[in-house]
Amino acid sequence: MALVAHVPDEGASAGGPALVGGAALVASSTLPEHEAALVAVVLDAFLRRHEVADTPMIVAAAELATTAHEGQRRRSGEAYVTHPIAVAKVVAELGLDAQSVAAALLHDAVEDTGVTIDAVEASFGTAVARIVDGVTKLDRLQFDSKEAQQAATVRKMLVAMADDWRHYHMICWSLSLHTKDRKL
Numbered sequence: 001m002a003l004v005a006h007v008p009d010e011g012a013s014a015g016g017p018a019l020v021g022g023a024a025l026v027a028s029s030t031l032p033e034h035e036a037a038l039v040a041v042v043l044d045a046f047l048r049r050h051e052v053a054d055t056p057m058i059v060a061a062a063e064l065a066t067t068a069h070e071g072q073r074r075r076s077g078e079a080y081v082t083h084p085i086a087v088a089k090v091v092a093e094l095g096l097d098a099q100s101v102a103a104a105l106l107h108d109a110v111e112d113t114g115v116t117i118d119a120v121e122a123s124f125g126t127a128v129a130r131i132v133d134g135v136t137k138l139d140r141l142q143f144d145s146k147e148a149q150q151a152a153t154v155r156k157m158l159v160a161m162a163d164d165w166r167h168y169h170m171i172c173w174s175l176s177l178h179t180k181d182r183k184l
Contacts, residue, residue, distance in 0.1 A: 022047065029059050035066050038085045045092035046101055054098040057124060058088070061102035064123065068113035083146070084108050099124070103131035 022043030026036040039062040043055055065084050072080035088104035102124055109115040110132055121129035 025052070025055050026059060026062075030063050031059075031066055035062065035079070035081060035085065038082065039088075042085060042089045042092050042101065045089055046098070049095045050098065057098045057102045057128075058105070061105040061124060061128075062088075064115065065105045065109050068109040068115045072112070080108075080112070086146075099127045100131065103128045103135070106132050107135045 022040035023037075025043050026040050029036060029039075031039060039059070042062075043058060046055065046058060062085070066081050069079065069081040069084075074080055074083065084105050084107060087107065088101050091104040092101050106115070106120055106124070106128070110117055110120065117129050117133050120132050
């Protein structure tokens with residue numbers, strides 16, 4: 001099963017005024033209501049530091065992740081896609097770019113569904129595919145809590161992104177701001 005999402009062109013309008021909330025940005029998406037509400041929170045965190053024009057890739061990644069994980073459940077009974085969305089929220093709160101947030105949303109899709117790295121690259125570009133591929137190649141660990149798993153996923157993403165100088169500088173900046181309040 002090869003799933004592919006279309007990412008709107010960079011110049012495409014996000015469909016509203018320059019200052020819109022995450023809920024408005026997911027209103028026209030194909031996301032189910034519950035997932036749309038979760039992704040709206042991710043977008044709100046992202047928009048604190050980035051432009052609305054950078055959000056179509058995030059919405060498209062959320063749609064692909066939701067479709068790819070459709071029918072999968074966590075042991076708790078919640079939809080599996082809630083984990084990638086939670087990781088994307090942490091990445092957005094760190095101030096990382098749209099490519100990083102999209103990779104967070106897709107990090108389990110290649111490993112746990114029929115989505116391929118080639119499909120990710122075709123839909124989201126080489127940078128997102130490299131981050132996703134780097135995260136999925138790292139060893140899978142067992143965790144005692146959802147929070148520990150999310151923290152480990154963010155750490156793995158940071159390692160995978162370290163070869164890209166843009167991400168390296170943003171990571172250093174973000175960590176310097178957040179290490180007082182949060183352990184990664």
